[in-house]
Amino acid sequence: MQVAPEIPSKPVQDILASTSEDVPDIFTRDAGKLSLAADSTTLPWMDCPIIDFSLLSSPDAVEAKEELTKLSYALVSWGSFQVMNHGITDSLMDGVREVSKEFFILPAEERKKYLRAANDPEGYGNDTVMSQNVPHNWNDRLYLNVFPEDQRKLGFWPQIPSNFRGTLHEFTMKVKQVNETLVQAMARCLGLEDNSFLEEYGDSVRVTARINFYPKCPFPELVHASRTHSDASAITILLQDKQVEGLQVLKDDNWFKVPIIPSALFVNVGDQMEIMSNGIFKSAVHRVVANSERERLSLAMFCSPDHEKEIGPLNKLVNENQPRLYKTIKTYGEIFFRYHPKGERPITAMRI
Numbered sequence: 001m002q003v004a005p006e007i008p009s010k011p012v013q014d015i016l017a018s019t020s021e022d023v024p025d026i027f028t029r030d031a032g033k034l035s036l037a038a039d040s041t042t043l044p045w046m047d048c049p050i051i052d053f054s055l056l057s058s059p060d061a062v063e064a065k066e067e068l069t070k071l072s073y074a075l076v077s078w079g080s081f082q083v084m085n086h087g088i089t090d091s092l093m094d095g096v097r098e099v100s101k102e103f104f105i106l107p108a109e110e111r112k113k114y115l116r117a118a119n120d121p122e123g124y125g126n127d128t129v130m131s132q133n134v135p136h137n138w139n140d141r142l143y144l145n146v147f148p149e150d151q152r153k154l155g156f157w158p159q160i161p162s163n164f165r166g167t168l169h170e171f172t173m174k175v176k177q178v179n180e181t182l183v184q185a186m187a188r189c190l191g192l193e194d195n196s197f198l199e200e201y202g203d204s205v206r207v208t209a210r211i212n213f214y215p216k217c218p219f220p221e222l223v224h225a226s227r228t229h230s231d232a233s234a235i236t237i238l239l240q241d242k243q244v245e246g247l248q249v250l251k252d253d254n255w256f257k258v259p260i261i262p263s264a265l266f267v268n269v270g271d272q273m274e275i276m277s278n279g280i281f282k283s284a285v286h287r288v289v290a291n292s293e294r295e296r297l298s299l300a301m302f303c304s305p306d307h308e309k310e311i312g313p314l315n316k317l318v319n320e321n322q323p324r325l326y327k328t329i330k331t332y333g334e335i336f337f338r339y340h341p342k343g344e345r346p347i348t349a350m351r352i
């Protein structure tokens with residue numbers, strides 16, 4: 001498929017600084033269809049299981065089984081859940097939030113050094129948009145390949161603050177461990193060998209960090225902070241803002257607000273796990289709403305199979321009662337970037 005040309009945009013912060021308009025129209029293209037602000041006050045809170053990570057590998061078989069049952073429910077119903085006792089300290093989580101925030105509030109001249117190129121997601125700036133009908137997100141993000149280490153393009157890694165690189169590295173190594181344990185538990189949920197999904201990852205898990213900064217918006221009901229989407233990953237491990245909500249998850253056609261649970265990580269199933277599980281686990285459809293009072297920061301760590309690895313529904317999950325639902329695919333990340341910028345959902349094109 002031909003890659004459509006990108007419709008260029010600057011970081012939201014810099015557009016705001018250079019215009020007299022409250023909300024420029026590149027952000028409000030489908031404002032007629034939006035009623036996000038009204039929704040946000042009246043929507044119910046998401047009431048999904050909180051998984052105690054430490055119990056997933058408990059030597060007490062009954063305890064471990066109970067936690068696995070909770071996890072199974074979360075994976076097939078919500079496609080997302082909160083995780084406690086994951087082994088990442090509060091001080092590391094605060095540290096990574098802190099260095100991220102420090103980057104986003106640097107003067108434009110300094111931030112500019114890390115701007116991404118057209119049609120390439122890696123680096124700093126607004127997301128790629130390829131259709132005049134698709135609004136830009138009210139979101140500046142820094143998108144970095146963080147693992148394997150030889151995939152890092154350090155030119156995009158901020159030098160200020162000086163502890164940015166070390167802190168993100170430390171956080172990445174911890175997230176990698178959380179991914180492994182969770183993906184093993186997810187295989188157990190389906191009665192499979194622990195490493196069934198990890199083997200599909202190929203030589204190594206790929207971790208991409210997406211640090212999201214959502215500036216305050218004078219008319220939040222007119223914009224998307226992040227348009228409705230599901231992630232391209234196998235699973236996403238998300239560090240939410242500590243104080244400002246905004247993330248919402250879709251379940252059975254209804255939107256739910258995701259609460260902030262201090263010390264917890266929010267995990268969602270991405271498209272590649274939905275494909276590998278032959279549709280048993282649901283990739284979570286979610287969005288983020290803007291806020292007029294406060295800016296918001298989040299850090300999504302996308303854990304995915306190696307780009308060169310072909311993935312598809314696991315053979316053990318395909319049978320007469322469960323026919324194969326998805327094609328075998330490679331480099332899903334690239335497929336994602338052909339569909340999402342046009343406002344389309346890539347996973348629907350992967351169905352047989």
Ligand SMILES: O=C(O)CCC(=O)C(=O)O
Nearest residue numbers: 210212226247288298300
């Ligand atoms: O900001 C959030 O809470 C979620 C961000 C998100 O969905 C993403 O980066 O893919």
Ligand SMILES: [Fe+2]
Nearest residue numbers: 229230231286
């Ligand atoms: Fe997402």
